Amino acid sequence: MLDLVLADGELVVPETGVARGSVGIKDGRIAVVAAPGETLTARETIDCSGRWVFPGLIDPHTHVGFGDKERDFGTEARSAALGGVTALFTFHRSADLRESSGPWIAEGERRSCIDFGLHFGLTSALHIDTLQETAKRFGVSSFKVYLMYKGAAGAAKGFTEIDDGLLFRTMLEARRVPGGVVGVHCENVEVIPVFRGPLKAAGRNDLAAWDEQSPDFLEAENVSRVIYFAAKAECPVNIVHLSSREGLEIVRRHRAVHRNPVHVETCAHYLTMTRDDPAGILAKVNPPLRRQTDCDALWEGVADGSIETVGSDHVPRKVATKGTDLWSASAGFPGLATLLPLMIEDGHYGRGLPLTRIAAVTSLNVARLYGLPSKGSIAAGKDADLVVVDPHTKRAVDHATLASFSDYTPMQGRMLRGWPVHTLVRGRPVVADGRLTEAALTAPAGRYLRRAV
Structure with missing residues (x-):
């Protein structure tokens, strides 16, 4: 029975x-x-x-631990379940992944009511030197490099070793991992101050100023370099939380030339919100929310398969971390519980996106990209x-x-x-x-x- x-x-x-x-x-x-x-x-x-009846969602992009540290695995898993998310991947960073990963996984198994996996955030030479060891020990095949934390921007957060050399070394090591893929946050942080200074001096405190201080071409430029490096390293790469039409156009151009796999993820908020959103500072996020033309282009990418996965980039901090000043407000916001309803309301009802495409980008494609053969669809076994x-x-x-x-x-x-x-x-x-x-x-x-x- x-x-x-x-x-x-x-x-x-x-x-x-x-x-x-x-x-x-x-x-x-x-x-x-x-x-x-x-x-x-x-x-x-x-x-x-x-x-x-959908296959359970697999959110490929969350930040468990950014709210109430270890207890996030309990609260955020329950929030995920309410939204139809039955598994999630979260980014794990520490000074030494060999020491921190075991206890972090144990916290998740103790508190989470849904299944979960890790992406390793790589921020130092030690992480690259020990990548083969940590990947095998903890069964992790997906890694992330944060180009927005280069130079002074990285030093302010305690990261002093992130540069293009670290990115390329990551690719050389990740290609040796079965199923290995390198996700990259693409923003040219070195140019952002050129725009930020005048905007702050002008007294701008509106959400659109966050887009203007890191405009779309700074994402697109990084996307181009990342894909080019990945082609030379012969490493699969994933452009995470893509936010712009121009960035997607760069992906399409490179795919026509290079043979290495180039995957693309976007997030529900880049599809359904713009820089003019009435939420204002509450909607500050990295990369920034863009214009309606970017939303439209990203929806086209979801529909035609150029964009393979959609996540939430869920960050469960309190509203107090936003404050009233755009420039000091925390970046990111919660989104696990609203991922599926947003895709259905704005994608299916609003744009005629097939339900099967929603299931693909929120479940099947995530399972395939991140090596979960038992998940992602509705089939015996x-x-x-x-x-x-x-x-x-x-x-x-x-x-x-x-x-x-x-x-x-x-x-x-x-x-x-x-x-x-x-x-x-x-x-x-x-x-x-x-x-x-x-x-x-x-x-x-x-x-x-x-x-x-």
Whole structure:
């Protein structure tokens, strides 16, 4: 007998399409995908008629630990589950990854109700020297270099070794890791002061000034150099949180010339918010929010496959870290719980984006890029990571209902459709009827996603 059946839903299978059917779950895995009319017997059945069933989202870009340190794994996993995210990747940085990674993973396994994996943030020669050791020991095959922390900008945050040499060395080492990929934050921080000084002197304190101090071509220039270096190093590269039309155009040009894999990720806020957003300083983020023309271009990239993955870049700090001054406000904001509703409201309803494309960029493609063969789709043998979505009811975003440590959202009051009703992680209900389950609250059982390295 099956443990659970999701009966008569519209199954969103990214590889094949949307079709009515039922999903039978046994021992945490999908045991059978049944056509309409087939009877499945289980201990529990959830009627999914009139609802969409998505593969659980895998958020490729989060910053767990930036809010309430270790306890973030509890609060932010619960927020993720409310948004239909059944697994996430978070960036881990420390002086010595060999010492910090084990305890950090243990914290996640102790507190998280969803599965999670790590990207290693590489900021020093020691990280490169020990990359093969740490990758193998902790099953990590994805690495990030922060070009915005070069020079004086990096020194202000304690990073003194980030330069193009570190980037290139990372690529040479990462290509030796099975499935290895280097993600890069692309902003030319050396030119930003040319714009920042006059803007501050003019008394600018509006969100658009953040875009003007780091304009789109500073991202595009870095994108071009990163892809060129990656081609010479013969290393797969991922342009993370791409924000601009010009940056995407650079990617397309290089892809026509170079053969090494060039992956592109964007985030929901670059698709759905602009530099004129009414949230103002609350929406300060790096790279900056751009213009509507950039949003339009990025949506085109999602639709045509130029952009492969979409994440949240979730940062769960308190609203107090924003303050009232643009230049000293913290960068980033929470977004885990709103990722799927934003993609459905603005992408599917607003632009006609197929549901299968949303499932691809938020689940299937993430699983493929980061080496998770048991996740990302709805098929027999896969982990039963599933999300039942209410396709029609509009609900206002309210930070008080999102369970994050963060006490605000720049999306406050925005009306969205596509909210999850049920969320299952390996067949285990963590959200039922739109609410966190007792198990999610008191007996988290998230697993660390060790990749084959």
